[in-house]
Amino acid sequence: NAGVMQNPRHLVRRRGQEARLRCSPMKGHSHVYWYRQLPEEGLKFMVYLQKENIIDESGMPKERFSAEFPKEGPSILRIQQVVRGDSAAYFCASSPLAPSSYNEQFFGPGTRLTVL
Amino acid sequence: DAKTTQPTSMDCAEGRAANLPCNHSTISGNEYVYWYRQIHSQGPQYIIHGLKNNETNEMASLIITEDRKSSTLILPHATLRDTAVYYCIVRPLGGSQGNLIFGKGTKLSVKP
Numbered sequence: 001n002a003g004v005m006q007n008p009r010h011l012v013r014r015r016g017q018e019a020r021l022r023c024s025p026m027k028g029h030s031h032v033y034w035y036r037q038l039p040e041e042g043l044k045f046m047v048y049l050q051k052e053n054i055i056d057e058s059g060m061p062k063e064r065f066s067a068e069f070p071k072e073g074p075s076i077l078r079i080q081q082v083v084r085g086d087s088a089a090y091f092c093a094s095s096p097l098a099p100s101s102y103n104e105q106f107f108g109p110g111t112r113l114t115v116l
Numbered sequence: 117d118a119k120t121t122q123p124t125s126m127d128c129a130e131g132r133a134a135n136l137p138c139n140h141s142t143i144s145g146n147e148y149v150y151w152y153r154q155i156h157s158q159g160p161q162y163i164i165h166g167l168k169n170n171e172t173n174e175m176a177s178l179i180i181t182e183d184r185k186s187s188t189l190i191l192p193h194a195t196l197r198d199t200a201v202y203y204c205i206v207r208p209l210g211g212s213q214g215n216l217i218f219g220k221g222t223k224l225s226v227k228p
Contacts, residue, residue, distance in 0.1 A: 004159070033215060042203070043160065045215035056215065091159050093216075104150075105216060107159030 002027070004094050004108035005074075012114045019079040019086070021111045025094030032075045033105060034067060037089040049075060082115045089113075119143065120204045125223040128198075134191040136222050138204030141185040147208045149180060150216070151189050153200040160203065160218075163189065194226045 005024040013019050025032050030051050035043040048056040049069035060067065064082075069075040079086055089112050093105035121139045128134040140149065151163040164171055164178045166187070171178045177190040191198055203221040 035216075035218075042218040042220050043154075043216075045217065048215060059215065089157075093159075104162040104165070107161065109159050110157075 004092055004106050006090075006092050006108040006111050008111060009109060010112045010114070012116065013082050014116050015083055016081050019082050019113055019115075021077040021079075021090050021092075021113070023075040023077070023092030023094075023108060025075070025092075026096075026106055029094035029096045029106070031095045031097070032069050033093040033095075034075075034077050035091045035093065037091065037110075039088070043091060046077070079113075082113075084115045087113055087115045119206050119217070120219055122202070122204055122219065122222045124220065125225065127225050127227060128191075128194045130196060130226055130228050131193055134189075134194040134198065134224055134226070136189040136191075136202050136204075136224065137186065138189070139186045140204070140206050143184050143206050144208065147206045149178065149184075149187050150205040150207055151176070151178065152203045152205065152216070152218075153198075154203070154221070155197075155200040163202075194224075196226050196228065198224065199226045200224060 004026055007022050032049045034046040036046055037043045045059040047060050047067045052071050064080045066078045089110045091107050091110045093107045095105050148165050148167050150165040152160040154160045164173055164176050166178045166180050180187045201221040201223050203218050205216050
């Protein structure tokens with residue numbers, strides 16, 4: 001059973017471009033979480049999605065950031081008009097059950113975004 | 117903000133037990149204690165969790181004090197590959213909150 005997959009692993013963008021980060025959860029997992037880790041910082045929650053639904057986006061910046069988890073295909077974190085401050089590692093995690101039940105989150109290897 | 121406090125860093129000799137403390141004095145009755153670790157540049161890895169009883173699995177043991185205000189993660193025989201940042205997280209069971217709140221963690225350095 002493959003783990004959580006993220007691609008690309010490294011992404012370089014110039015200021016003002018768009019960044020699209022993809023996350024394929026583990027097989028059978030329908031809950032996806034995105035976290036951001038700035039250099040030398042801990043991980044910060046961004047958004048929690050189930051298939052076709054955003055459940056909690058309390059950690060998402062109000063502008064330029066969006067996320068989706070369609071019925072088919074990977075979850076996408078989209079950053080429009082990137083700025084240098086968006087440079088970070090973006091991690092995706094998945095879990096099989098809702099948070100109301102005990103379950104651990106399985107993390108992917110992350111996407112390192114560098115904005116020039 | 118994280119509801120836990122951990123030492124910034126610790127050293128441990130290879131082959132010895134690593135004991136990582138965590139304070140969570142404001143923990144609520146329905147909150148579990150989770151431990152994750154992050155090896156350099158990798159995604160976090162789940163280690164163990166507990167409510168009030170001590171727990172053990174193939175990776176580690178978790179000792180939670182009777183008042184639940186603190187806990188200790190024990191790696192019984194640390195290896196160089198255990199060098200990582202270890203995060204202690206409290207999280208409620210129930211409700212819709214799904215996110216993990218990571219603090220700064222403890223940077224464990226296992227030395228030969």
